[in-house]
Amino acid sequence: MINRIVVGAGYGLKDWIAQRATALVMAVYTLILLATLGALSPSSYEAWRAIFANGFMQFMTFLFFVSLFYHVWIGVRDIWMDYVKPDGLRLVLEIATIAALVGYAGWAAKILWRL
Amino acid sequence: MAEIAIKKKRPKNLDLPTIRLPLPGVLSILHRISGAVLFLLLPVLLWLFQQSLASPETYAAAKAVTGSFLVKLILLGLIWLYMHHFCAGIRYLLLDLHKGIDLQSARFSSKVVFAVSIALTLIVGAKVLL
Numbered sequence: 453m454i455n456r457i458v459v460g461a462g463y464g465l466k467d468w469i470a471q472r473a474t475a476l477v478m479a480v481y482t483l484i485l486l487a488t489l490g491a492l493s494p495s496s497y498e499a500w501r502a503i504f505a506n507g508f509m510q511f512m513t514f515l516f517f518v519s520l521f522y523h524v525w526i527g528v529r530d531i532w533m534d535y536v537k538p539d540g541l542r543l544v545l546e547i548a549t550i551a552a553l554v555g556y557a558g559w560a561a562k563i564l565w566r567l
Numbered sequence: 568m569a570e571i572a573i574k575k576k577r578p579k580n581l582d583l584p585t586i587r588l589p590l591p592g593v594l595s596i597l598h599r600i601s602g603a604v605l606f607l608l609l610p611v612l613l614w615l616f617q618q619s620l621a622s623p624e625t626y627a628a629a630k631a632v633t634g635s636f637l638v639k640l641i642l643l644g645l646i647w648l649y650m651h652h653f654c655a656g657i658r659y660l661l662l663d664l665h666k667g668i669d670l671q672s673a674r675f676s677s678k679v680v681f682a683v684s685i686a687l688t689l690i691v692g693a694k695v696l697l
Contacts, residue, residue: 472663475656482653489694497626504620524609527602556609563617 471526474519481516484509505567517560521553591677598655601648608645633696643692650684650691 488509494500503509528549536542580586588596605612618629632638658680662668667676 472660475660479653479657486691493694497623500626501620524602524606527599528606531599531603552609556613559613559617563613563620567620 467526471523474523477519478516478523481512481519484512501567504564510564510567514561514564517564518557521557521560525549525553589674590681591673594651594655594658594677594680597651598659601652604648605645605652612645639696642696643688646692646695647684647688650687651680654680654684654687 488503492499492503494503504513529546532542532545532549536545615629615633618625618632620626633642658667658676661676662673667673
């Protein structure tokens with residue numbers, strides 16, 4: 453048996469950092485949104501829409517969604533890797549996950565850009 | 568070194584129903600479950616978000632859907648899953664920074680996560696759902 457020592461590449465490090473960076477973005481956004489809802493108490497369609505039509509919030513909300521989908525990709529891929537052992541099935545699930553998340557990103561953009 | 572450690576036969580106890588998971592373990596598996604459930608419900612949540620913003624009519628329709636007690640209860644559950652994932656995630660970020668990694672602090676911080684996430688759920692739930 454070849455005693456292979458795996459060193460030198462960032463095996464998984466990029467994803468590990470991305471998972472945490474996206475988490476931070478979402479955590480900050482969560483606090484901003486909660487503070488906004490707490491301060492404005494939107495109770496009508498106009499007030500609710502105005503929150504997300506605001507340029508800053510629109511940017512932040514889109515950033516939140518992109519972070520969310522990237523974060524979800526890493527987390528869900530970890531779940532498939534832990535519990536789904538047949539390679540073919542795992543590949544199908546991973547592709548389905550990516551397809552869904554890319555679709556959601558387009559959907560989120562559509563929701564926000566119409567405001 | 569690593570090779571030898573892996574080859575060594577270790578006693579295993581993976582009879583899941585007999586393992587009494589300590590609180591940090593419960594926090595950990597709930598972190599995974601909450602993430603998975605929120606992922607599966609993403610299309611529903613995106614749809615609700617879209618309805619709430621598309622027009623005054625769809626806003627009213629979304630409000631009607633979320634007006635029923637059952638839907639409110641489900642949403643409260645989802646807020647809790649989100650808050651648990653949020654608070655447990657912050658705990659993991661601190662653990663990554665080697666803050667509170669000894670057993671006693673780790674157990675204590677898992678209690679804090681449950682307390683804070685439930686408190687946040689009640690506050691946000693009262694604000695958004697009542």
